[in-house]
Amino acid sequence: MLELANIGRRYRVDGAEVTALADVTLDFPPGSFTTVVGRSGCGKTTLLRVLAGLETPSEGEIRRSEDGPPRIGVVFQEARLMPWLDVRGNVGFGLRGRLPQATIEQRCADTLALVGLADFARAMPSQLSGGMAQRVAIARALVLEPQLLLLDEPFAALDAFTRRSMQNELVAIWQRRSPTIVFVTHDVEEAVLLGERVLEMQSGRVVGHETLDLPHPRDPTAPEANLHRRRILARLMQAPSSAPAGPA
Amino acid sequence: MPRPITIAVFAAAIGLWWLASHSGWVSAFLLPSPTTVAETTGELLASGELLRHSLVSLRRVALGYVLAIALAVPLALLFVLSRPLRAALEPLLEFLRQIPPLALMPLLMLWLGIGETQKIGIIILSCFFPIFLGVRGGFAAVDRKLIDVGTVCGFSRAEMMLRIVLPSALPAIVVGLRVGLGYSWRALVGAELIASSAGLGYMIVDAENLARTDIVLAGILVIGGLGLLADHLLRFAIRRAAPWLAGDLEMARA
Numbered sequence: 001m002l003e004l005a006n007i008g009r010r011y012r013v014d015g016a017e018v019t020a021l022a023d024v025t026l027d028f029p030p031g032s033f034t035t036v037v038g039r040s041g042c043g044k045t046t047l048l049r050v051l052a053g054l055e056t057p058s059e060g061e062i063r064r065s066e067d068g069p070p071r072i073g074v075v076f077q078e079a080r081l082m083p084w085l086d087v088r089g090n091v092g093f094g095l096r097g098r099l100p101q102a103t104i105e106q107r108c109a110d111t112l113a114l115v116g117l118a119d120f121a122r123a124m125p126s127q128l129s130g131g132m133a134q135r136v137a138i139a140r141a142l143v144l145e146p147q148l149l150l151l152d153e154p155f156a157a158l159d160a161f162t163r164r165s166m167q168n169e170l171v172a173i174w175q176r177r178s179p180t181i182v183f184v185t186h187d188v189e190e191a192v193l194l195g196e197r198v199l200e201m202q203s204g205r206v207v208g209h210e211t212l213d214l215p216h217p218r219d220p221t222a223p224e225a226n227l228h229r230r231r232i233l234a235r236l237m238q239a240p241s242s243a244p245a246g247p248a
Numbered sequence: 249m250p251r252p253i254t255i256a257v258f259a260a261a262i263g264l265w266w267l268a269s270h271s272g273w274v275s276a277f278l279l280p281s282p283t284t285v286a287e288t289t290g291e292l293l294a295s296g297e298l299l300r301h302s303l304v305s306l307r308r309v310a311l312g313y314v315l316a317i318a319l320a321v322p323l324a325l326l327f328v329l330s331r332p333l334r335a336a337l338e339p340l341l342e343f344l345r346q347i348p349p350l351a352l353m354p355l356l357m358l359w360l361g362i363g364e365t366q367k368i369g370i371i372i373l374s375c376f377f378p379i380f381l382g383v384r385g386g387f388a389a390v391d392r393k394l395i396d397v398g399t400v401c402g403f404s405r406a407e408m409m410l411r412i413v414l415p416s417a418l419p420a421i422v423v424g425l426r427v428g429l430g431y432s433w434r435a436l437v438g439a440e441l442i443a444s445s446a447g448l449g450y451m452i453v454d455a456e457n458l459a460r461t462d463i464v465l466a467g468i469l470v471i472g473g474l475g476l477l478a479d480h481l482l483r484f485a486i487r488r489a490a491p492w493l494a495g496d497l498e499m500a501r502a
Contacts, residue, residue, distance in 0.1 A: 054399055076393070080396070082412070082415065084492045
């Protein structure tokens, strides 16, 4: 179990204090799939960075029930590949030195096949399109076989077709390996398509949530899905949109 | 291999030179023809004089360049690691950077004499800053977003340094090294022109005193050729060691 208790995060920007997260209390049961939606600057990326251990909360507590540090895979908005490593080197980046080389090779090859880039193992990042680079970044997170998989608008840069197949692939991986997933997006349709639970964020706070009891694969145009979408959108549109806080 | 256009441009330049000296546009004393210069170069090679002067110059550059690297790289790393040191020494270094090393020649001659120490001192002074700034800039410009990737992977400080920071800093370091090499070669010839008894710069000045413009030109061509060769060797080494830097290398022309 992963729990956040009264988490707050404040920044100083040019002497002014900006609140990116305020009083966030959440739990993420093992194997759960949570999506987080909200406008740019609502604090959803900061929430993800706190979960990833990239930011220390200004107040509150993170509690993990597992022993030892959890295996965390993170996919950022941009691919963030190492330009000096080829695709294989980038996918195996977090494993190198921690597993036998042969195991890493095998896992990287399998994961590259999974994201449809088996033929590009030797390519350099500068040779990849934006969508391909992002798929390499996704492979880099998946290859760790993470217990906690954190994704920050990972499919935003992909074309609609690739996005759809990556979304299906993500659900398949979740069903097969059941990592705990937290998926940040500004796209309500995507949030409803993927999550078991959708959290709505506004001005650094979690202002609402929606539990989705729909089987996968989901049809985003099905009446039940549309009902959820309409409810989430209505709440997000109606709440005050002032005070964008923190980086998007 | 050089491209055909490169060869053509060089051939055209030499042709123009030949035409200028043979047609009598320019006096053969002021601009000896390419054939004369080629003959003179042949003689200088045969007598061993050219080789001797070249080796003296090359040895000075090699020593000065290596010593400059040995000074600039650790100092730059200290600057990267220590903010107080940076704050204290930065203004002084910025001031020193503005002074052309050749302007320090008179002082260096008083302090270090006119022997090898002074020549190598000039070289160190002239290539220190490009290398120092390259290393500093490279480390300063490391992308925070790549550091995040290392943090998520649970990297130790050493892993972060070796696997993210250093490779990220490498392009700027390489640019500094390449610019520094060019500077050192130029400063050397300057130093040799002023006070010395051997080296390519000395050979030129000595020939000038004897009114041998053909030797002056031969010396100039060898200087250009050796500089080009050194630059190509450095680029070759970098391309072998870090193929992904090929694009960054082109920025380093200075």
